[in-house]
Amino acid sequence: MITIKSDREIELMREAGKLVSLTHQYLKPYIKPGITTKELDRLAEDYIRSMGAVPTCKGYEGFPAALCTSVNDTVVHGIPSDYALKKGDIITIDMVIGYKGYQGDAAWTYAVGEISEDKKYLMEHTEKALYEGLKQVKPGNRIGDISHSIEQYAIKHHLGVVKELCGHGIGREMHEDPEVPNYGEAGTGPKLKEGMVICIEPMLNLGTADIYMLEDNWTIKTDDGKPSAHYEHTVLVTKDGYEILTPRLDLES
Ligand code: MF3
Ligand code: CO
Numbered sequence: 001m002i003t004i005k006s007d008r009e010i011e012l013m014r015e016a017g018k019l020v021s022l023t024h025q026y027l028k029p030y031i032k033p034g035i036t037t038k039e040l041d042r043l044a045e046d047y048i049r050s051m052g053a054v055p056t057c058k059g060y061e062g063f064p065a066a067l068c069t070s071v072n073d074t075v076v077h078g079i080p081s082d083y084a085l086k087k088g089d090i091i092t093i094d095m096v097i098g099y100k101g102y103q104g105d106a107a108w109t110y111a112v113g114e115i116s117e118d119k120k121y122l123m124e125h126t127e128k129a130l131y132e133g134l135k136q137v138k139p140g141n142r143i144g145d146i147s148h149s150i151e152q153y154a155i156k157h158h159l160g161v162v163k164e165l166c167g168h169g170i171g172r173e174m175h176e177d178p179e180v181p182n183y184g185e186a187g188t189g190p191k192l193k194e195g196m197v198i199c200i201e202p203m204l205n206l207g208t209a210d211i212y213m214l215e216d217n218w219t220i221k222t223d224d225g226k227p228s229a230h231y232e233h234t235v236l237v238t239k240d241g242y243e244i245l246t247p248r249l250d251l252e253s
Pocket of ligand 1: 056057058060061063068077094095096105106199201232
């Protein structure tokens with residue numbers, strides 16, 4: 001069932017989304033060579049709790065941390081560890097924060113120091129693929145319009161589209177209906193209505209779209225070992241378009 005959020009719920013989701021944005025911005029200066037992904041996770045959890053919010057991923061189906069930290073060929077759900085970031089890495093930080101019962105969810109890929117041109121290309125076009133999807137968000141359009149736009153953009157830029165994982169509705173729960181795939185046919189799927197809140201999250205690979213899961217049952221990696229990027233926003237469908245509930249504050253700094 002796809003829920004329509006009331007004005008009060010939207011206000012709370014705006015607050016939850018803002019906390020996600022603030023936490024990303026807080027972490028950004030720490031994303032430097034030498035820091036471990038566990039240290040990033042600790043910083044994030046302390047910061048989230050200091051705002052009176054909850055790191056929803058921690059304990060979700062047994063996930064052990066506040067952040068998913070996915071480095072280089074890890075697509076999603078990397079578990080924070082003693083791995084120390086190196087110059088030239090890219091790392092996706094994905095987090096869900098609960099505030100007064102509502103969830104916000106956003107993932108962005110960051111460069112660690114100077115990175116290769118290939119990785120810059122991957123990051124730039126994965127983020128742009130998210131914005132291509134966003135352009136389709138307005139009442140009357142369908143989920144398939146978002147999916148199709150993302151896929152077409154990725155194909156045009158020769159990036160592999162991960163198909164096993166998709167975006168989702170969000171509200172009291174981090175995963176609600178509908179599913180928001182990153183591939184598909186325009187004009188298909190559920191119709192968007194004012195007051196729906198969805199997460200759009202392309203996961204694109206520099207090489208093959210194929211992935212596998214590590215024995216930890218979480219970490220998803222690319223089959224060919226090439227890097228992957230992931231950008232996600234929590235988005236409200238408005239009367240004539242959309243509002244990003246997890247705006248990127250870091251782009252201003
Ligand atoms: N943020 C991710 C998503 O968009 C999920 C977090 S995975 C978790 O679905 F299980 F660790 F929470
Ligand atoms: Co999500």
